[in-house]
Amino acid sequence: MSSLTAALSMALALTLSQGSDAPLGPRGPSQDVPLFASHEMITLEVKGPIQAMEEDRGDEPEYLHMTLRWTAGAETGESEVRFRPRGNFRKQRSTCRDMPPLRLNFATGEMEGTVFEGQNRLKLVTHCREGDQYEQNVYEEYLAYRIYNVVTEESFRVRLAQVTYTDPEEGTSSTYPGFLIEDEDRMAERLGGTVEEFEQLHPFRYAPGTETRVSVFQYLIGNTDFSLVESHNVVIVRKEDGALLPIPYDFDWSGLVSARYARPNETLGIRHVRQRLYRGFCHDGLDAATAMAPFAGLSSALPAIYAEIGPWEEESRERAQEYVDDFMELLDDPGKAEREIVRACRRVG
Known part of the structure; x- marks a missing residue:
């Protein structure tokens, strides 16, 4: 055999x-949420202990508090959001030396009336490493998700982002492409x-x-x-x-x-x-x-x-x-x- x-x-x-x-459980299709109602690129700034976050590559990385600022169309906003590294292969430093994929965790009820209303957790696909090819890979993987969105609603929704990582303690600030991915439980609820x-x-x-x-x-x-x-x-x-x-x-x-x-x-x-x-x-x-x-x-x-x-x-x-x-x-x-x-x-x- x-x-x-x-x-x-x-x-x-x-x-x-x-x-x-x-x-x-008592679940049904969720109403559409503003974050994924548009495909316009969202601008994000993540401000806080960026270096400490990206260095935490263990099996159970800790959430760190960051200030998240955003611009989505005419909307601008700011909130405290928790971030941590996530993933398996891409979390390894040998793979994504400069920035692993991240998970965002929003405080319940804090984002009402904003583009993040209805969100609890989100994934952020990052640029992984310095270099033009890695930045282009972000767009190519985003394209894969969007193609499957067109084929079927039974897919993860995504939102392209321009992300600035600012670490006041280290005195660094750099901007890269990324994209946000719908939380799997929210996706299942929607379906x-x-x-x-x-x-x-x-x-x-x-x-x-x-x-x-x-x-x-x-x-x-x-x-x-x-x-x-x-x-x-x-x-x-x-x-x-x-x-x-x-x-x-x-x-x-x-x-x-x-x-x-x-x-x-x-x-x-x-x-x-x-x-x-x-x-x-x-x-x-x-x-x-x-x-x-x-x-x-x-x-x-x-x-x-x-x-x-x-x-x-x-x-x-x-x-x-x-x-x-x-x-x-x-x-x-x-x-x-x-x-x-x-x-x-x-x-x-």
Whole structure:
């Protein structure tokens, strides 16, 4: 028995034993919140012990109090907000030497009437390291999230930001791109469900069509750093009717981003991360038209998404557009979609 077959068999046993009737709290779709109602870049200044925060790379980094100032359209504001490093691979200094990804924690009720109303926790994707390529990677990963927003509302919402980090004690102040990511519990609430954790999950347990949709999206951005069986870089939302939704995140290892530290899994037989490989599973009735249907409206939406990223350098923008356009050719070439997706699907069992 192959390792994949064994994992799938175990996943099926685990998910069947856990059932689909886990109790849900009194949650439903949340009303839209102002932070993600606009795609205009928000300007942030984080002022406080920046150096102390970025040096805290342990397993349980402490929250530090910072002053957060913001400009969002005509709105300006200021509040005390707690920040700490977060993540796994990117939290390591060997990966993100200069600034790890951050988590923001707002005091309950403090942000009413502001662009952050309705927020409790947020993730901030940072520039990681000094250097132009790392700054461009921020825009490229933001693009990946925004593409999936267009494909489906069952996705993490994001807001592009220009972030100034000011440390009065060190006498430093520097500005870099970043973007804010919707909290997973808020995302689940918006979709009318709750986040649920599984050790392993059989791919046929997901709501119909969602496993293929996620897998085709990951193929679009050239990402193999995910697993719908082992819930790697995927949040699972259980809706009130028991349906399980896979919500992908973390796209820095994708070909679209091509982070300097990204390497393909050597067991997959691809030489570099920009080489696409479909990792979805075979389903009855899977064909090119079905696989590509969720992406049919993407072409008309892409120009507006590209326009959101104002500071993007032209060379990086063109490189990203060419990579996405290469995928979009599948919409007009069913034969190519059949070869690269349908015939490449992984069989279960």
